[in-house]
Amino acid sequence: MQLDFSFWIFMALPFDLNIARSEPMLPRPFSVKQVVRDTHDTFTLKLQPKGESVAPAFAPGQFNMLYVFGAGEVPISISGDPSKPKTLVHTTRAVGMVTKAMSSLRRGDVIGVRGPFGSCWPLEESAGKDVVIVAGGIGLAPLRPAVYHLLSQREKYGKVALLYGTRSPNDILFKQELEQWRARFDFDVFVTVDRGIDGWRGSVGVVTTLIPRAPFDPAGAVALLCGPEVMMRFTVMELQKRGIAADRIYLSLERNMKCAVGFCGRCQFGPSFICKDGPVFRYDAIRDLFGKREI
Amino acid sequence: METLEGILSEHPFFSGLEERYLKLAVGCASNVRFDAGEFIFREGEEANHFYLIREGKVALEIFAPSRGSLTIQTLEDGEILGWSWLIPPYQWRFDARAVETTRAIALDGRCLRAKCEEDHDLGYELLKRFASILGHRLDATRFQLLDIYGVAI
Numbered sequence: 001m002q003l004d005f006s007f008w009i010f011m012a013l014p015f016d017l018n019i020a021r022s023e024p025m026l027p028r029p030f031s032v033k034q035v036v037r038d039t040h041d042t043f044t045l046k047l048q049p050k051g052e053s054v055a056p057a058f059a060p061g062q063f064n065m066l067y068v069f070g071a072g073e074v075p076i077s078i079s080g081d082p083s084k085p086k087t088l089v090h091t092t093r094a095v096g097m098v099t100k101a102m103s104s105l106r107r108g109d110v111i112g113v114r115g116p117f118g119s120c121w122p123l124e125e126s127a128g129k130d131v132v133i134v135a136g137g138i139g140l141a142p143l144r145p146a147v148y149h150l151l152s153q154r155e156k157y158g159k160v161a162l163l164y165g166t167r168s169p170n171d172i173l174f175k176q177e178l179e180q181w182r183a184r185f186d187f188d189v190f191v192t193v194d195r196g197i198d199g200w201r202g203s204v205g206v207v208t209t210l211i212p213r214a215p216f217d218p219a220g221a222v223a224l225l226c227g228p229e230v231m232m233r234f235t236v237m238e239l240q241k242r243g244i245a246a247d248r249i250y251l252s253l254e255r256n257m258k259c260a261v262g263f264c265g266r267c268q269f270g271p272s273f274i275c276k277d278g279p280v281f282r283y284d285a286i287r288d289l290f291g292k293r294e295i
Numbered sequence: 296m297e298t299l300e301g302i303l304s305e306h307p308f309f310s311g312l313e314e315r316y317l318k319l320a321v322g323c324a325s326n327v328r329f330d331a332g333e334f335i336f337r338e339g340e341e342a343n344h345f346y347l348i349r350e351g352k353v354a355l356e357i358f359a360p361s362r363g364s365l366t367i368q369t370l371e372d373g374e375i376l377g378w379s380w381l382i383p384p385y386q387w388r389f390d391a392r393a394v395e396t397t398r399a400i401a402l403d404g405r406c407l408r409a410k411c412e413e414d415h416d417l418g419y420e421l422l423k424r425f426a427s428i429l430g431h432r433l434d435a436t437r438f439q440l441l442d443i444y445g446v447a448i
Contacts, residue, residue: 137444167444194439196354196366201394204354204366206438213371228443234434 024261027067027112030055032105033087039171041095042138043103044079047088047111055088059120060145061252061280065260066090067112071101075257075275077142078116083152088113091141091173117260119280121146121224122250130158130216132244134235136207136227137166140173142252142279143226147181154186158221161188161214165207165231168193169200188215207231211238218243225251233291236283249283251290299324302400306347308375308424316417319410323403329353329393335376336387342379343404348372351397356390368435369394378425380404 030047037043045066049055058064058078067073074096080089094103105111123146131150135143143162150160162181166172172191182189190210192203203210207227223239225232232251239249255267255274262276270289272278283290300321303309309317327346329335335346335353346353352371356364367389370376379387381404411418 165444167442171444192369194442194444196369198363200366202369203352203371204369206435208438209435212373230438230441230443234438 024114024117025259027065027073027114029110030088030113032107032109032111034107035103035105038091038173042091042093042171042173044089044091045102045105045111046080047090047113048086049088049113050110054085056116057085058082058116058145060123060149061120061142062116062118063142063260063279064088064090064113064115064117065257066102067114068098068101068105069110069112072098073112073114074098074102075117075260077252077279079141079144081148082145083148091138091144093138114260117275119278121280122222122282123149126222127156128158130221131160132214132216132221132223132239133160133162134207134211134223134225134227134239135162135164136231136235137171138173139225139227139231139252140164140166143224144174144177146224151181151184151187159188159216160186161190161216163190163192163207163210163214165192165194165210165227168195169197169202190214206234208234208238211235211242221248223249225249229253229291236290246284246287247282250280251283252279253281253286254279299326299400302349303347306373308347308428312420316420319417320402320407323406323410324400325403327399327401329397329399331393331395333393335391335393335397337390338387340387342377342385342387344401345375345377345380345404346399346401348374348376349398349400351399352394353397354392354394356392358390364390364392368432375428377404378429380408381421381425 029050031050032045033048034046035043060082063075063077065073066076076090076092078089079091080087092099094100133143133146147162150157172178178189178191181187190213192205192207192210194206196204221244223244225235236249240246253269253274255269257275258264258266260275262273267274303320303324304317309320348370350372352369353376354366355368356366358364376391379385407421411421
């Protein structure tokens with residue numbers, strides 16, 4: 001039997017062939033439609049594909065590689081509404097060379113986009129269950145598409161709670177939306193800051209202190225976590241103390257990435273690649289590696 | 296109407312406590328209410344109570360002359376406020392102020408301290424429970440000190 005070349009490629013490649021077939025290494029040009037300054041160091045880019053009317057569909061939790069021409073390429077989670085495909089939305093913090101260059105983009109500038117890549121939040125599997133979302137700092141951005149999805153199909157889920165912790169009241173992301181969500185009767189939103197400032201009448205304390213207060217049934221609830229790894233370690237402990245099993249806790253991990261399709265090995269995490277097998281992992285699948293300094 | 300005994304017996308802090316000790320705690324308990332802005336205790340004052348917050352929000356504050364009152368933590372429904380009553384020199388380390396109208400159950404620390412001296416089993420039970428709270432607060436404080444949202448960790 002003669003096997004054609006594509007068969008051997010299929011057998012050899014460790015990633016989804018469909019991604020390879022759709023030119024995953026080739027950035028597509030998008031123009032900047034709007035730049036929103038969320039906080040002093042965080043901004044949201046709203047992008048539109050050049051020459052096309054609809055951006056590629058994505059699932060909540062996935063990321064794109066954004067290429068600032070002349071500066072470099074970085075993985076950034078998608079923070080927009082999956083049901084609004086005309087605009088691609090990314091929120092990030094200006095911390096490195098590329099994201100700082102990205103923060104200086106203006107309306108009409110062009111940026112390269114590859115993706116979407118990676119795994120997503122288990123929203124379909126969570127239907128009928130309570131969902132508790134725990135976000136820390138900029139970690140709220142990759143969870144926002146999940147919130148949009150849960151709220152758009154609210155009747156499919158049990159109790160839904162968002163626990164959000166950040167550095168100070170000035171660092172609260174998506175403030176207006178948080179207020180709108182808070183006003184809903186079918187969505188429990190708790191916000192806390194590590195450091196209060198004058199005039200702040202909200203909660204002060206780390207995000208884990210919100211877990212005992214949140215209304216959910218631990219026996220069946222699903223938890224979605226995103227934030228700094230230290231925060232997620234503490235959060236997993238508190239969730240388990242409250243009774244949520246390891247196989248119902250999902251977290252989004254972050255590592256430096258280069259190719260985003262499992263070629264280069266830059267984001268290797270034990271036997272997995274964050275770009276291809278993650279960024280969303282079920283906790284019991286990575287428990288033995290999570291928090292290990294050698295990984 | 297909910298009784299003090301009913302409320303205390305259902306609270307996780309008192310979970311598993313022997314009936315006789317629970318009754319003793321009820322004997323030392325009373326309902327209290329604080330208006331928004333009202334101090335519950337002040338730093339340096341004698342610490343003779345602890346509080347089970349039923350409803351509301353309390354800020355633990357420290358006063359710095361150049362910066363005013365700094366909130367270091369808030370405590371809300373179901374949480375325990377105050378442990379200085381149990382550990383010498385029995386003085387509050389921080390100010391506690393109601394951020395909003397707060398209803399709580401106050402437990403008389405002087406009464407409980409005396410009972411703990413008489414009955415070390417009770418003392419050990421209470422110390423175990425407060426050690427757990429102190430451990431949580433210490434973890435949270437360390438977590439806050441890391442300033443994890445300030446830099447990539």
